[in-house]
Amino acid sequence: MSNDYVAMWKELGLNLEAHDALLSVLGNGYKDIYMSQKNRPEGMGYFDFVMSEVHGLRIKELMDERAQGRKIIGSYCVFVPEEIVLAANATLVGLCSGADFAIEEVEKYLPRNTCALIKSSFGFKLGKVCPYLESADMVVGENTCDGKKKGYESLGNLIDNLYVMDLPQMKSEQGRALLRGEYERFRSAVEKLTGVAITAESLSKAIKIVNAKRSAIHRMSELRKAVPAPISGLDALLANQVFFYDNPARFTESVNKICDELETRIKEKRGVVPENRPRVLISGCPMAVPNWKLPWIIETSGAVIVGEESCVGERGTRNLTDESAQSVDKMMDAITDRYFQVDCAIFTPNQARLSHIDEMAREYKADGVIHYGLQFCQPYIMESIPVERALEEKNIPALRIETDYGMEDAGQLKTRVEAFIEQLR
Amino acid sequence: MSNDYVAMWKELGLNLEAHDALLSVLGNGYKDIYMSQKNRPEGMGYFDFVMSEVHGLRIKELMDERAQGRKIIGSYCVFVPEEIVLAANATLVGLCSGADFAIEEVEKYLPRNTCALIKSSFGFKLGKVCPYLESADMVVGENTCDGKKKGYESLGNLIDNLYVMDLPQMKSEQGRALLRGEYERFRSAVEKLTGVAITAESLSKAIKIVNAKRSAIHRMSELRKAVPAPISGLDALLANQVFFYDNPARFTESVNKICDELETRIKEKRGVVPENRPRVLISGCPMAVPNWKLPWIIETSGAVIVGEESCVGERGTRNLTDESAQSVDKMMDAITDRYFQVDCAIFTPNQARLSHIDEMAREYKADGVIHYGLQFCQPYIMESIPVERALEEKNIPALRIETDYGMEDAGQLKTRVEAFIEQLR
Numbered sequence: 085m086s087n088d089y090v091a092m093w094k095e096l097g098l099n100l101e102a103h104d105a106l107l108s109v110l111g112n113g114y115k116d117i118y119m120s121q122k123n124r125p126e127g128m129g130y131f132d133f134v135m136s137e138v139h140g141l142r143i144k145e146l147m148d149e150r151a152q153g154r155k156i157i158g159s160y161c162v163f164v165p166e167e168i169v170l171a172a173n174a175t176l177v178g179l180c181s182g183a184d185f186a187i188e189e190v191e192k193y194l195p196r197n198t199c200a201l202i203k204s205s206f207g208f209k210l211g212k213v214c215p216y217l218e219s220a221d222m223v224v225g226e227n228t229c230d231g232k233k234k235g236y237e238s239l240g241n242l243i244d245n246l247y248v249m250d251l252p253q254m255k256s257e258q259g260r261a262l263l264r265g266e267y268e269r270f271r272s273a274v275e276k277l278t279g280v281a282i283t284a285e286s287l288s289k290a291i292k293i294v295n296a297k298r299s300a301i302h303r304m305s306e307l308r309k310a311v312p313a314p315i316s317g318l319d320a321l322l323a324n325q326v327f328f329y330d331n332p333a334r335f336t337e338s339v340n341k342i343c344d345e346l347e348t349r350i351k352e353k354r355g356v357v358p359e360n361r362p363r364v365l366i367s368g369c370p371m372a373v374p375n376w377k378l379p380w381i382i383e384t385s386g387a388v389i390v391g392e393e394s395c396v397g398e399r400g401t402r403n404l405t406d407e408s409a410q411s412v413d414k415m416m417d418a419i420t421d422r423y424f425q426v427d428c429a430i431f432t433p434n435q436a437r438l439s440h441i442d443e444m445a446r447e448y449k450a451d452g453v454i455h456y457g458l459q460f461c462q463p464y465i466m467e468s469i470p471v472e473r474a475l476e477e478k479n480i481p482a483l484r485i486e487t488d489y490g491m492e493d494a495g496q497l498k499t500r501v502e503a504f505i506e507q508l509r
Numbered sequence: 510m511s512n513d514y515v516a517m518w519k520e521l522g523l524n525l526e527a528h529d530a531l532l533s534v535l536g537n538g539y540k541d542i543y544m545s546q547k548n549r550p551e552g553m554g555y556f557d558f559v560m561s562e563v564h565g566l567r568i569k570e571l572m573d574e575r576a577q578g579r580k581i582i583g584s585y586c587v588f589v590p591e592e593i594v595l596a597a598n599a600t601l602v603g604l605c606s607g608a609d610f611a612i613e614e615v616e617k618y619l620p621r622n623t624c625a626l627i628k629s630s631f632g633f634k635l636g637k638v639c640p641y642l643e644s645a646d647m648v649v650g651e652n653t654c655d656g657k658k659k660g661y662e663s664l665g666n667l668i669d670n671l672y673v674m675d676l677p678q679m680k681s682e683q684g685r686a687l688l689r690g691e692y693e694r695f696r697s698a699v700e701k702l703t704g705v706a707i708t709a710e711s712l713s714k715a716i717k718i719v720n721a722k723r724s725a726i727h728r729m730s731e732l733r734k735a736v737p738a739p740i741s742g743l744d745a746l747l748a749n750q751v752f753f754y755d756n757p758a759r760f761t762e763s764v765n766k767i768c769d770e771l772e773t774r775i776k777e778k779r780g781v782v783p784e785n786r787p788r789v790l791i792s793g794c795p796m797a798v799p800n801w802k803l804p805w806i807i808e809t810s811g812a813v814i815v816g817e818e819s820c821v822g823e824r825g826t827r828n829l830t831d832e833s834a835q836s837v838d839k840m841m842d843a844i845t846d847r848y849f850q851v852d853c854a855i856f857t858p859n860q861a862r863l864s865h866i867d868e869m870a871r872e873y874k875a876d877g878v879i880h881y882g883l884q885f886c887q888p889y890i891m892e893s894i895p896v897e898r899a900l901e902e903k904n905i906p907a908l909r910i911e912t913d914y915g916m917e918d919a920g921q922l923k924t925r926v927e928a929f930i931e932q933l934r
Contacts, residue, residue: 195890195911197622227678230655233857234891248857250683253652254675258690265683432658432673462887465620466659486620 089140092147096219099212106185106213107139110374117380121316123356125349127342131322134330138373142329143215149175150219155278158220160205161228162400162426163251165419168271170290170332172278177216178328179205179223182372184489186211193238199461200488201372202235209242216329220245222277224270227251228430229463247273255424255431264420271416287415291405297332298401300339305398307346308390309448312355313363314346317389318379319356324396325373357388362508363449367393367441367471368456369464370400375489378456381498387505390448393441394456399427402440429463437467438474445480451508452481454501459488481507514565517572521644524637531610531638532564535799542805546741548781550774552767556747559755563798567754568640574600575644580703583645585630586653587825587851588676590844593696595715595757597703602641603753604630604648607797609914611636618663624886625913626797627660634667641754645670647702649695652676653855654888672698680849680856689845696841712840716830722757723826725764730823732771733815734873737780738788739771742814743804744781749821750798782813787933788874792818792866792896793881794889795825800914803881806923812930815873818866819881824852827865854888862892863899870905876933877906879926884913906932 093103114135134142146156155174157164160181169176184200185207193206208214217223225236226249240246250266252259275281304323307314323339330338349355364387366379371394379389393399403425406418427437445453453475457465468484475482483504487493518528539560559567571581580599582589585606594601609625610632618631633639642648650661651674665671675691677684700706729748732739748764755763774780789812791804796819804814818824830847834840852862870878878900882890893909900907908929912918 193894195887195894197885197890198887227857230855230887231891233678234854234888237858238891238895250677250679250681252675252687253658253678256675258675258687262677262683262687429659430655432652433662460622460885460887462620462623462655462885463659465622466656466662469618469620470663 089144092144093139093215096143096215097212098215098218102211103139103213106183110138110183111136113374113376117376118318118322121318124319125315125342125345127338127345128319128322130338130341131319131326134326135322135373138329139215143219145331146175146177146216146219150221155221156219157222157224157274157277158216159224160232161224161226162395163226163228163423163428164224164249165267165270165423166294166332167287167290167405167419168267168274168282170293171282171287172274172280173286174274174278174280177220178372179217179220180208180214180372181205182375182489183207185213193242194235197460198231198235199458201370201458201461202231204372204489206235206239206242209239217243222247222273224249228428229461231460231462251430253430253432260420260424263424264416267416267420267423282412284410284412284415287412288407288409291407291415291419293332295404295407296336297327298404300336300343301327301401303343304339304346305391307343307350310350311449312353312357312359312361313388313390314349314354314356315342316356316383317364317366317392318376318383320389321371321376321379321392321396324392324394324401325371327401328396362387362451362505363390364388364505364508365391365393365441365445365448365450365453366397366456367444367453368468369458369461370395371456372396377489377491377494378454378485378487378497381494381501382454382505385498385502385505387508390450391444393437393444395428398444399437399440429467434467438471441471442474442478442480445475450480452483452504454504455482455484457484457486459486514569517569518564518640521568521640522637523640523643527610527636528564528638531608535563535608536561538799538801542801543743543747546743549744550740550767550770552763552770553744553747555763555766556744556751559751560747560798563754564640568644570756571600571602571641571644575646580646581644582647582649582699582702583641584649585657586649586651587820588651588653588848588853589649589674590692590695590848591719591757592712592715592830592844593692593699593707595718596707596712597699597705598711599699599703599705602645603797604642604645605633605639605797606630607800607914608632610638618667619660622885623656623660624883626795626883626886627656629797629914631660631664631667634664642668647672647698649674653853654886656885656887676855678855678857685845685849688849689841692841692845692848707837709835709837709840712837713832713834716832716840716844718757720829720832721761722752723829725761725768726752726826728768729764729771730816732768732775735775736874737778737782737784737786738813738815739774739779739781740767741781741808742789742791742817743801743808745814746796746801746804746817746821749817749826750796752826753821787812787876787930788815789813789930789933790816790818790866790870790873790875790878791822791881792869792878793893794883794886795820796881797821802914802916802919803879803910803912803922806919806926807879807930810923810927810930812933815875816869818862818869820853823869824862824865854892859892863896866896867899867903867905870900875905877908877929879929880907880909882909882911884911
C-alpha cells in the first residue's frame with residue numbers, strides 16, 4: 085500500500101508497527117491462499133484490488149466521506165440494518181474480527197474460553213490495528229450470543245461510542261415487537277448521530293440499494309449451482325466478506341460483472357475445477373476476513389465449496405426487504421420482517437436453519453456438508469449436533485469441525501477433511 | 510431409605526440400579542461433607558432428614574399430591590415464579606442438576622464444552638435417576654444462557670412436557686414487557702395444566718407463602734452477619750438448596766426454628782467456628798444439590814462462608830414480591846417487578862450485581878470473595894473479570910475459581926483456596 089496512507093493511519097491512532105506486521109501477514113496470506121488459485125474469473129481482479137487496499141483506499145474513502153460530514157457506523161453483525169444507516173446518509177462497515185491479535189492483552193478482558201471472533205474484535209482494538217473501528221463515529225454491538233453480549237460490556241470501556249442493540253431470542257410476537265422497537269431506537273440514534281431525518285424517500289432508496297447488493301450475491305449463488313462449479317468457494321466467500329466493507333453500488337456492479345463472466349463459463353461448460361470434484365456446502369459460524377483457514381483446507385484437499393450457510397453467506401444475504409411500503413413506518417415494518425427471518429443460532433427454536441441447510445445441500449448439489457464451529461461458540465456448536473443428525477437422516481454426509489483462528493490444528497484438520505472428501509467421491 | 514419407595518421409583522420409570530448407585534454416592538458424600546461438621550445447629554437435623562429422604566419421602570409426598578389431583582411443575586431456574594404455580598394449586602420443585610451422570614450418553618446430545626449444570630440435567634434424564642423430573646407434569650425451561658437455551662431444544666426431544674419460557678436480556682422497558690408477557694403466558698399454561706383459575710385471593714395467598722419462605726432465609730442471612738459466624742456456609746447453603754424442593758410452609762418453619770437457635774448462639778457469642786476464622790463470601794454460579802465441592806474445600810481449609818451471591822443464595826431470594834396489590838393484574842405486575850430485579854449475568858449491563866457483591870462483602874464482614882464459575886458458563890465466567898477488578902479497586906481480596914463437578918481438580922483447588930485464605934488472616 086502506498087505510503088500516503090501512513091499519515092492517515094497515524095491520525096487514526098493506529099499502532100503503525102503492529103499494523104505493518106498485520107498487513108504483511110494479511111498480504112502474504114492472501115497471496116498464498118487466493119493468488120495461488122487457478123482459473124479465477126477475471127472479475128475477481130476487482131476483489132484482489134479491494135483486498136490490497138482494504139486498510140488503504142477504502143479507509144481513505146471513509147475519511148473523505150467523514151470530511152464531507154458523512155458519518156461512519158461500524159458493526160459486528162448482520163442484524164444491524166444497513167438500510168437505516170444509508171437512509172440517514174451514513175455508511176455501514178463491518179469491523180475487523182477475523183484474525184488473532186494481541187491475545188495476551190485480550191485475555192485480561194476476556195476469558196481464555198471465548199470464541200476467536202470475539203477475542204479478535206478486542207485484539208484489533210487493544211492492538212490498535214483496525215482502521216475501520218478507529219474511523220467509526222458509532223460502533224454497534226448487539227445481544228446475540230452470551231459471549232458477544234457480555235463482551236460488549238467490556239468493549240464499552242475501551243471505546244467511547246458503543247451503541248448496544250438488544251435482540252430477541254424467540255421468533256414470537258413479543259420477539260418481533262422487541263426487534264421492531266430496537267430498530268426504531270436505532271433509527272433515532274442514527275438520526276441523532278447524523279443530524280439527518282430519515283424520510284420515506286431516503287429509506288426507500290436505501291432499501292433498494294441494499295437489496296441490489298443482495299440480489300447480486302443471489303445471482304452469483306444461483307450460478308454456483310452449475311456443474312462444474314464456475315467459481316471457487318474461496319472467491320465466493322471473498323465476495324461475501326467484501327459485502328460488509330465496500331461501497332454498496334460499486335460492490336453490486338463488481339459482483340454482477342463476475343456473474344456475466346460466470347454465465348459465459350457455464351454456457352461453455354467450463355468449471356473452475358473439473359466436474360468430478362466433490363461439492364461441499366459449508367454451514368455454521370461466520371468467517372470474517374482474513375479467516376480463510378477452513379475453505380482453504382477444503383479446496384486444497386480436492387473439493388470445491390458451492391455454498392456458505394453462514395452470516396457471511398446465504399444466512400446473511402438470502403432475504404430481501406420488501407420494497408412496496410410507502411411510509412417510513414411501513415418500511416420499518418418491512419425491515420423488521422426481513423431481519424426477523426435470519427435463522428441465527430441465537431434463536432430458539434431454530435428449525436428453519438435445519439431446513440435451510442437441507443435445502444441448500446440439495447439446490448447446490450452438495451455431496452456433503454462441513455459444519456464449521458468456532459470453538460466456544462455455544463450457539464453454533466450446540467446446533468451442530470442436531471444439524472449433523474438431521475443430515476444423516478437424509479443420507480447427506482456431514483463433518484463437524486470445531487476450530488479457532490490458530491494454524492496449530494491445520495494439519496490435523498486437513499487429515500480429517502481429506503478423509504471426509506474421499507468418502508464423497 | 511425405606512424399601513417402600515422401590516415400587517414408587519419403579520413406577521416413575523427410574524433405572525433402579527443406577528439410582529441406587531446415585532443414592533449411595535449422595536449418602537456417602539453427605540456423610541463425609543455434612544455429618545463431619547462440628548457445632549451444627551440442632552435444627553439442621555431437619556435438613557439432614559430431608560436430605561436422607563430427598564428421593565424418598567419428598568417424592569412420596571409429591572406422588573400423594575398427584576393422587577389428589579395436584580400438579581407438579583419442575584424448574585431449573587429462579588426466574589420461574591413459584592407464586593403463579595402455588596396460586597393454581599400446583600407444586601414447584603427444582604430439578605436435579607448438581608452431579609455428573611451418564612456423561613457418555615449426555616455427550617451425544619451436548620458438546621463436551623457445555624457447563625456441568627446443563628450436562629447434569631441431561632444426565633439425570635438419560636440415566637433415569639431424577640424422580641422429580643419423572644414425577645413432573647410440566648417441566649419449565651427458560652432462555653437464560655446460550656447453553657440452556659439451546660440445550661432445551663434437545664431436552665424437548667427427550668421429555669414430552671417441556672414448556673419454554675422466554676426471558677429478556679436487558680432491563681429495558683421492552684425487556685420488562687417481554688417478561689410480563691411471558692409470565693402471563695406461563696399463568697395461562699399453568700391454569701390450563703391444573704384446570705384451576707388463578708384468583709386474586711389465591712395469588713395473594715401464594716405471594717405471602719413464597720415471601721415467608723424468603724423472609725426466613727433473610728432472617729438466617731441477617732444472623733450470619735454476626736461475628737463469630739453462628740452457622741457454617743455448608744449448612745446455610747443446604748437450606749438455600751432445600752428452598753427449591755421442600756414444602757414451603759414446612760421449610761419456612763424449619764428455617765425459623767434454626768434462626769431461633771442461632772439467635773441464642775449469637776447472644777452467647779458462640780460461633781460455629783472461632784471468631785478469628787477468615788470470613789469468605791462466595792459469588793457466581795448456582796450450586797445445586799449435591800454440588801458442595803467448593804464450599805467443602807473452603808470450610809475445610811480454615812475459612813467460614815458467610816454468604817452466597819448466587820441463585821441458590823441471596824441473588825435468588827433477596828427480593829420480596831410486593832403484597833399490596835388487589836387484583837390479579839396488579840399482582841402479576843408486582844411479580845414481574847420482583848423477578849425483573851434478579852441480577853443474573855444473562856442481563857446486560859449487569860452493574861447491579863457488582864454493587865450487590867460489594868454490599869454483601871461489607872455487610873457480611875467478608876475478608877475476601879471467592880468467585881465460583883462453572884467451566885464453560887460464559888455469562889458468569891465473563892462477569893468474573895469485571896467482578897474481580899471491582900473488588901480489587903475496593904481492596905477486597907478476590908479469587909476466581911473455574912471448575913466443574915468432577916473431583917479431579919480438588920487437590921489443586923484446595924491448594925489455591927488455602928493460599929487465598931492464608932492471605933486473609
